[in-house]
Amino acid sequence: MISTPNLDKLFSPRSIAIVGASATLGKIGAMPVTLLQSNGYTGSIYPVNPRATEIQGLPCYSSLSKIEADIDLAIIAVPASHACEALEQARPGQIASAVIFSSGFSETGDEGHQQQLRLQTLAKERQIQLLGPNCLGYMNLRENTYATFSPAPLGGIVAPGSIGMVTQSGAFGAYAYCMARERGLGLSFWISTGNESDVDVADCISWLVQDPHTQVIMAYMEGCKNGDKLKDALSAARKASKPVVITKIGRTQSGAVAAASHTAALAGDDAVYDTLFKQYGAIRAHTIDEFFNIGHALSVWNKAPAISSLGIMSISGGVGALMADEADENELLLPQMPDAMQERLLKRIPFASPRNPVDVTGQAITDPGVFIDTALDMLEAGSYGALTVFLAAAGSSEALWPHIQNFARTLQDRYPDTPLALCALLPPERRHELEKLGCLTFSDPSIAIRTIAAILKRNRSQPPAVIANAAKTIIWPEGNGTLNETDSLRILKQAGVPVVPFDIVSSKSAASAAAAQINVPVVMKIISPNILHKSDMGGVKLNIQGADSVGRAYDEIMASAAEHAPNAQIDGILIAPMVPNGVECIMGMHRDPVFGPVIMFGLGGVFVEILKDVSFRLAPFSKQEALEMIHETRAVDLLKGARGRHPADIDAIAEGLAALSQLAHLTDGLIDSIDVNPFIALPAGQGAMALDALVIRKSSS
Amino acid sequence: MISTPNLDKLFSPRSIAIVGASATLGKIGAMPVTLLQSNGYTGSIYPVNPRATEIQGLPCYSSLSKIEADIDLAIIAVPASHACEALEQARPGQIASAVIFSSGFSETGDEGHQQQLRLQTLAKERQIQLLGPNCLGYMNLRENTYATFSPAPLGGIVAPGSIGMVTQSGAFGAYAYCMARERGLGLSFWISTGNESDVDVADCISWLVQDPHTQVIMAYMEGCKNGDKLKDALSAARKASKPVVITKIGRTQSGAVAAASHTAALAGDDAVYDTLFKQYGAIRAHTIDEFFNIGHALSVWNKAPAISSLGIMSISGGVGALMADEADENELLLPQMPDAMQERLLKRIPFASPRNPVDVTGQAITDPGVFIDTALDMLEAGSYGALTVFLAAAGSSEALWPHIQNFARTLQDRYPDTPLALCALLPPERRHELEKLGCLTFSDPSIAIRTIAAILKRNRSQPPAVIANAAKTIIWPEGNGTLNETDSLRILKQAGVPVVPFDIVSSKSAASAAAAQINVPVVMKIISPNILHKSDMGGVKLNIQGADSVGRAYDEIMASAAEHAPNAQIDGILIAPMVPNGVECIMGMHRDPVFGPVIMFGLGGVFVEILKDVSFRLAPFSKQEALEMIHETRAVDLLKGARGRHPADIDAIAEGLAALSQLAHLTDGLIDSIDVNPFIALPAGQGAMALDALVIRKSSS
Known part of the structure; x- marks a missing residue:
């Protein structure tokens, strides 16, 4: 377990200096000053710029060292070539952390990489935590800390909420911020990590796990340099029951090539990321919509049970079947309602289909009680991890809105932990009203089901089993490099992997004796580090039985080796029983x-x-x-x-x-x-x- | 080729009678009268109801026969039990077509099925074209013909446009109508076919192919009873270059079970529908969103070239890679820009990635000219079937909107047939403005790419090759049922399927002679309609060479047959060469x-x-x-x-x-x-x- 760095000063600073602060609104160095002031940041703000005495109404300093106070966070908004210098000018110990907006570091090639190393060395010497360089910074939404130059918040602020978002890419991050605003999601943190010279996505996940306001973590990754750190972060998230949804680029050949040309360090095989996420309980999203659908749903349905089955109710049998298709493809089961409940429904709506999908038919529109009663029956049955309801055009009906509201309220009162998805076209204010009740709406029922499946089926099991100590005492043969076949088998056997019983013999008589012990047809194989294609040179004999035959085979193999590989080191001949029909x-x-x-x-x-x-x-x-x-x-x-x-x-x-x-x-x-x-x-x-x-x-x- | 019925009177009526017309607004029988009048239908409207003299300001008739004029379309809005009667009361020849809203027919079981047969018989006798029963009717949007009782148009009218929509399910149809309205799609027709006692989805597709205002067809199907009709309809659509996007339920086991319980007649294996759509150039959509994305895109990008490659431009390298992932999964190629063009971009933006995806970096935001020039360079290269551009949060910037507009206008002026997709968050009015220029916007770049892939990669080849006549002269053995192996091989051979050369022999000497002719090791097999497991009873011999061995094998096979199946009819022994290593x-x-x-x-x-x-x-x-x-x-x-x-x-x-x-x-x-x-x-x-x-x-x- 790697110890998690304390990032309090970086992400919850009480004092912020902006190096390269600007009075020209819209400029990179102006943006954080504007955002911090206009959004009510309550800590101290120190603009730093040698060519100004006042910026946006605040006294301006010519360098960091001119600020008397210690600074929790320095925002560096000057060109890459001046970034190090700016930090160097501070008093040792004055600066606890820094966000480096500047680009022109590792992402631009060798020279930039040298700059970045210089920055890293300085930060290490002075124990300054670094976010960036080449990043958009971050926002702590509850504390109104806008350490970013993204203009996205100017278009409207995202409300504080329970989703912590961390993205390696600034452009993706800014877009995600806008999407969160458009969808009405609440964020605790929004962090862009850029070149990750110090703090990386894994550190941020660990930080968000510790943050009491964060319940769900959304992460966008391009690559990872420290696998153990990421494993620890995901483990901690699972332990804290804070689900993580991750989008990682490079899942195909073309994507990996594009990612490699984009990120300096290409990291590992994508299939390995896939299994990492699966084993550590993170949900991988393949598209931006999926990323948001799942992140949003996790924040609302945070207590969804681990039951991989779905109840479907529809006023259209056809769309019910379409939903069953999607459930099937997402490996959700569709258990039926108990018989008694099926009969109850049929009494009220004779042409209903009472199985699952439950088709209450268009007739149900004229009797909204049927909706509630049937849905309650379905949930009472207890076998559904979630309920999805398709309302067709009736969902947009003004007249039916009070019934829809009542439906959601009644169900969520009685079954608050069971995800309820309504499929209907609703204006945003109504969607939010339902969301407050714990009910999410989707225009496409298939998307509703995919999202539910991701949430119900996520791996919530605890971390891998603790390892027995037995294998620690493995006895290794001398030397290094490639082990021969028998040594390899022995290593496996010591570790508890079952291997075929075998003997190594170095004489004809030993061969016959060993074969007699085995007492079934045997395979015989020459063991030599110098002979690779054993069959081709007569080094393998199959299905040999009886002492005579075994002895003859021994001689033949040795003769063949002497002929084809006279200088080979011969470690003996392996004798093992033929293994049948496996x-x-x-x-x-x-x-x-x-x-x-x-x-x-x-x-x-x-x-x-x-x-x-x-x-x-x-x-x-x-x-x-x-x-x-x-x-x-x-x-x-x-x-x-x-x-x-x-x-x-x-x-x-x-x-x-x-x-x-x-x-x-x-x-x-x-x-x-x-x-x-x-x-x-x-x-x-x-x-x-x-x-x-x-x-x-x-x-x- | 089945002749397409002329549905003019049904779908473009100049006179409409509403049987069961009602004065109570909102009732099923009131809705068409309301909609026809309020939306400016210019033909004659005849309410029919024996208990009223006037309905919604129109004179009311006690039965159809009381109307002097002939009627193009009768809408039947009375209970199932009275539907037939209502039509019977008309004068023979008076009614050309009817839309039957009433439910309570085949969808409710045997009794209802009898009702439906009665209705069908009557309609056939009187040559009345039927839509329904158990359907929501239809709308001809250009002629303001609202022959429907769906309240969906009350929430707002969909504009006339080039998309013809036909759906078997009314609930799905009503929902789709609302989605079309929300997305700003224009429809030519909206048709719900219900129980399809006469006119079915295939008929409607054929009709829409002939309609000059329809350019794209969107169809929702639950099953098909007449495969040839559907094949013809899809062929006609392809011939007329009117693309068809289809959603069909029942693509999985669960979905098929649900569909079977919903539709009276379950029709065929879903894999067969899949291949039907593929072969006949229809695009299958699996979700409602996909259905609309593709339908919408087809209506805007109706001249998209058949080039399965994509140009990607992004201001984020990471999202560019994410888009490359999606392109790869959708089997779109990503050819690079020519070198000269790559160099031109690098001169302006040194840290751009000039391959494909082209990453113009965030810097491009400050120089919108780079966007246009690079995009024009990409399109000039000529190897892209479409261009997708990710603008991140810059896409929502007020300041950049004129540039975005200019970008779309310039590209579509120069390359009007190349689909251009902008990935940005935009308010609806701006989306529509860009759409008028031929550019579609998507909030999720992956969805943009999936949609483009569906359109570029659809099968536009012409119908299957015309068949040679040769196989018509196939000579069949006598009898019927299962053919034996040699007869089966002979049929295949006559049809041009290559088969192993073989002989049938009935004597030892003939066997030896045949084997001598073949002159390589042979296989020998007993031919008998009564012996199924030939190998088990010694009826097959492999790898026999030489006249003696062949003769011996002949005897052994015959002896074995005599022993194990003494009463079997023996048609001879097949001799064929052993076929090596295939x-x-x-x-x-x-x-x-x-x-x-x-x-x-x-x-x-x-x-x-x-x-x-x-x-x-x-x-x-x-x-x-x-x-x-x-x-x-x-x-x-x-x-x-x-x-x-x-x-x-x-x-x-x-x-x-x-x-x-x-x-x-x-x-x-x-x-x-x-x-x-x-x-x-x-x-x-x-x-x-x-x-x-x-x-x-x-x-x-």
Whole structure:
């Protein structure tokens, strides 16, 4: 666990100096002075500009050092070339934190990067916390702290609220600010991190987790340099039950290329981010609308239960079916109402469809009581995580508005924790009125359902299982680099990954003796660090049975090795039983440069090779997580015994994966990669085992 | 080609009688009288109600027959039980068409269904065109014909425009009307078809294709009973270059179940609708928002080129990458600007990213000329089907609005046919102003890109190839039911599907002679209608070479048959060459109850069995279409030679599929199903061939 920096002085300053403050309204250096003053910031404001004595009615200082007081936050609004200098002019210890608006740093190439390093060094020496450079700054909305030069607040202020927003991109951030205003969302903080020379998105998430006014965190990321910090921040958010919705760019090939040309440091594989968010309970949003829909919904439906099923009520059977389509695609279940309640509805509306979707038909418009009673019946049944109601054009009816209001009030009074979504076209003031009752409105019922699904189905389980200590005592062979097959298998075995029982023999008689022990047909394989394509040179023999045959095979393999690789170091011949009729799986570990060891699982052959049908998890993880990982592959039906096949021992695969993940975690930094191929899943109840493995240790550097 | 009924009197009536007209405002029978009068319908209006002499200022008639004039359209707004009677009271020939608002017909069960049949019979006898029953009626917006009881127009009228809208569901229709109003869309027609006892969605599409004011058709469907009519309607729309966007419910298991409980007749497999829409150039929308986004965009960007590539310009590199992600997922290409143009941009904005996405950076805000020049450069390059621009918060700036307007005007003047999407938050009046220039705005850039992708990538190719006559002369074996393997292969061969060369022999000597002719290892298989599991009873021998071995195999197979199936009818033994190293494919035909023969393609083994990795097309189709069909499967990489495999003869597979589709089309009604499994694709250039096939003829009924 990395300790979270205390960012109080940066994000809740009682004194702010603006270096490069300007009297010309609209200029970058004028904007924070304007915004702080006009919005009622109650701390001290010190404009700094050597060419002015007064700015926007405040006395102006020629440099930071001329200010007698210590300063919680210095805003740097001068060109990059003068930014360091401005801070240097302050007294050591005078400045606790700084927001650097200036661009012209790392984002512009080598020279700028040098400038940024200089800035970082200075800040470190003087223990100044930095936000930026090349950022739009931030706003603390409850304390009216506008440490930003974005003109967005000039178009109207966002109300203080429970959503903390942090974005790496200033342009995205400004747009998001405007969208929040348009949608009527309330923000606690709005932070843009820019080049992240010091404080990054993860730090801000951790800060927002600690902020009592923030209940939901919305984050926009372009990349991450410190994976552990991000993991900790997301863990803390989950622990505090503050959900996080994240948009991260670069989820496709084209997007990744564009992101790489945009961000200095491209960080890791996008699939790894995907699994990170999944494992740590963050919800990933792929579009700006989704980002806002989910963020907004989380702030209203903050106590939504973890029940992945939906109740649908509609005055149109057709649209009810359209909603069922969307629920199905989002893997929400649609359990039916209990029979008695179905009968009650049919008594009142004979041509209703009382299952789920419940179609109350257009007739219900003439009897709004049916709406309430049916909805209450549905919620009383208790099997729905949320309720979605399609009102069609009746939702915009003036005459029906009091009924709609009453409907929302009654339901939310009785079931305050159950998300209620009304699908109707309503003017903003009515939407807000319903929202105050805890009910969100959507014009598109499919979007309502997608949003609900994201919220109900988010991973709220606790962090990965604590790791057993057993694997810590792994005995390593000498040397470094690539381990041979038997050493690799031994490492796995020590870590609790099941491996095929095997012997290494160095003589014909030992071979025969070993085979006799095994007593079923065996495979024999030459073990040598110098022979890569063993089959091609006669180094592998399959399905050998009986002492004579085994002895003969031993001689043949050795002869073949002597002929084809006379100088090879021969470590012996591996003898192992032939493993019958299992399903070939592959598991592996590689190190992500940002997030550390990543475990991969897939089925052998075309599944991995052609279909790239694999799933990932960050190590370490539990058996439960491993089971989900297996079920994420399309090929899982093969393991489950599709089309009359034997079901495979999925449990044993999951245990193997979890053990591999613990090995990867505990040896992090020692191993570059592990390949277990094939990992054979035997029929259910009979286990699974690695037949071959390759462990590559970190090359000593 | 089914002849399209002339619906002039129904949809463009000069006289309208309202049976069940009411003086009580808001009642179903009052609504059309109110709407027709208040919106300036210029034809004659005849209220009919035996209990009134005047309604809403118009003389009222006690029955239709009391009206002297002939009536183009009778609106029936009385309970279901009186609907028939009302029409019967008219003089034969007096009424040309009728809209039946009344519910209580087929949608309510058997009794209602009988009512509906009675209505249909009467209408047929009297040649009255029927819309409904159980429908909301329709509106002809240009002629102010409000033959509806939906109160939606009371909330505000939708302007006449170029979009024709037809929906099976009234509730959906009313909602869609309100959405069109809210989004400022113009409609030519708004039609709700309800139970479709006569006129259905397909008829309405055909009508809208002929309507000179309609340029775009938006259709909402729950099911289709007459596939040929829908095919013809979509063909006509494509021929007339009037794009169709369709939402159809029931695309998932849950949705299909809900749809089945809602619509009386469940029609066909949803995958068949999917391929129908694809083949006939209709765009399928999955949500209401998508339906409107695409419909709206088609009406503005009606001349969008068929170029599947996109230019992206952004003032945020991050959001540019987010847009690239969306483009990638929607299979739009992102070609770069020519070098010279990239250099020109870099001279003005050194830290711009001049590739595509083009990141003009926040600096461009201070120099709006950069925007226009860069966008013009991009369009001049000529490789973009559309241009999407993200303006972030600058898009909402008052100060920049004139520049934005100028930007849109300049681009659309110079490149009027290239869709231009601006991503910004704008008030409705500004959105409409830009729309008049041909530029659409979106708050979410990802939605902009999805919409553009749907439009650029829609299938605009002409209808399926005309069929050769050759297959018409197919010679059928006698009898009916399931054909044996050799007869099945012969049918395929006659249709031009390549099959393995084979012989049927009935003696040991003939077997040896046949094998000698083939001169490579052969497969031998017993042919009998009574032996299903041939391998299990020793009826199949693989890899036999040489006259002696072949003769011995002949005897063994016959002996085995005599032992295991002494009473079986033996049609001979098939001898065919063993086919080496191909990729196993499967193709097949089944008849959809609504849309006729459907061809399926997939790869053998796990691909079809476990992964359901198959694609479909309605027969007949061209080789080009077959190629697309093959490329739709995830396993296509295997055929293309992934991971060092030999590329397979994809061309030959496509030819086989097209031939199969022609066979299916020409024998429609004669064959229930065809299975070709395996269909072996040999290495590229070496062809493909069916090794086994099963043709099941339609059982004579």
